[in-house]
Structure formats: structure tokens, C-alpha cells
Amino acid sequence: MxxxxxxxxxxxxxxxxxxxxxxxxxxxxxxxxxxxxxxxxxxxxxxxxxxxxxxDRKLQKLRLHIDVRATDREQDEELERLLALGATRADIGQGENVSWYTLHDPEGNEFCLLSGRVDP
Missing domain, CATH: 3.10.180.10 (2,3-Dihydroxybiphenyl 1,2-Dioxygenase, domain 1)
Structure with a gap:
């Protein structure tokens, strides 16, 4: 079990x-x-x-984070939607040649928008 x-x-x-x-x-x-x-x-x-x-306020990078993928649009379109909802871009040292976007939610928690689509 x-x-x-x-x-x-x-x-x-x-x-x-x-x-x-x-x-x-x-x-x-x-x-x-x-x-x-x-x-x-x-x-x-x-x-x-x-x-x-x-x-308590968040003081450092999270050791666990959420990854999301778009279900009905391309990654760049989903990025624009997330930014409009209140996400902000985050630089946590991921570099420029990655296939995902690292973002912060409205309280500064890191999450990633991965490339590719997933079924809803």
C-alpha cells in the first residue's frame, strides 16, 4: 500500500x-x-x-515549488495570462537558455511555467 x-x-x-x-x-x-x-x-x-x-513573511527561495503547463494555448500566451493575473518574473539563477519561465505568485512564491501543453 x-x-x-x-x-x-x-x-x-x-x-x-x-x-x-x-x-x-x-x-x-x-x-x-x-x-x-x-x-x-x-x-x-x-x-x-x-x-x-x-x-511570517517568506525570506528565502522555496525548497518545493509548483510547475504548471498550459492546456489550451502556447507557452508565451500563457505567460502573458499569468503576468496579467499578478505573477511576476523571477530570476533565481536559472540562466537564459532554459525552456521554462520562473515566476513569483503575488506573495513571492516561486513557480515555473513549463513548455508544451498538457491535457486539461
Whole structure:
């Protein structure tokens, strides 16, 4: 028997803001919320993201990050969409000759936009 990941928990200062951002990025909906957290996920709820209020600010590069791929457009078009949603470009030493974009979400958490498409 094995375990499986059911949710990823991200500490943040503003769960509503970050849940709204990631909900738009991933096409997820709000599944649950309370005074200190907001949980989003797909309708089948296989793996969800839980944004948990924490007053501590992020101080260094994350040791775990999220990678995303576009489902219905080219990588450059998806980059423009993510930037319009509030992502910003990030330089973490990845260099110029890579096939992905490194970005920050609205609270500075790193994530990557990979090349190629994936089924929705």
C-alpha cells in the first residue's frame, strides 16, 4: 500500500488573495474556507491547495515549488495570462537558455511555467 498527496499547504499572509490567484491559474474553485484558510481544487478534489494564514513573511527561495503547463494555448500566451493575473518574473539563477519561465505568485512564491501543453 502507498500514500498519495491529497493537498499541498502553502503558508501565506493573505489566503483569500492567493487562493484567488491560484484558482484563476489552475481553473480551480473554492472548496472550503474559514477565518485562517482557503482551500481550492478541481471538482473531483483529488489534490487540493490549502492556503493557510501565517504572519511570517517568506525570506528565502522555496525548497518545493509548483510547475504548471498550459492546456489550451502556447507557452508565451500563457505567460502573458499569468503576468496579467499578478505573477511576476523571477530570476533565481536559472540562466537564459532554459525552456521554462520562473515566476513569483503575488506573495513571492516561486513557480515555473513549463513548455508544451498538457491535457486539461
Amino acid at each position: 502507498a500514500a498519495r498527496i491529497t493537498e499541498l499547504v502553502l503558508d501565506c499572509t493573505d489566503p483569500e488573495r492567493l487562493a484567488a490567484f491560484w484558482g484563476e491559474v489552475l481553473g480551480y474553485e473554492i472548496l472550503d474556507r474559514d477565518d485562517v484558510s482557503v482551500e481550492i481544487g478541481p471538482k473531483d478534489q483529488r489534490t487540493t491547495l490549502l492556503f493557510l494564514r501565517n504572519p
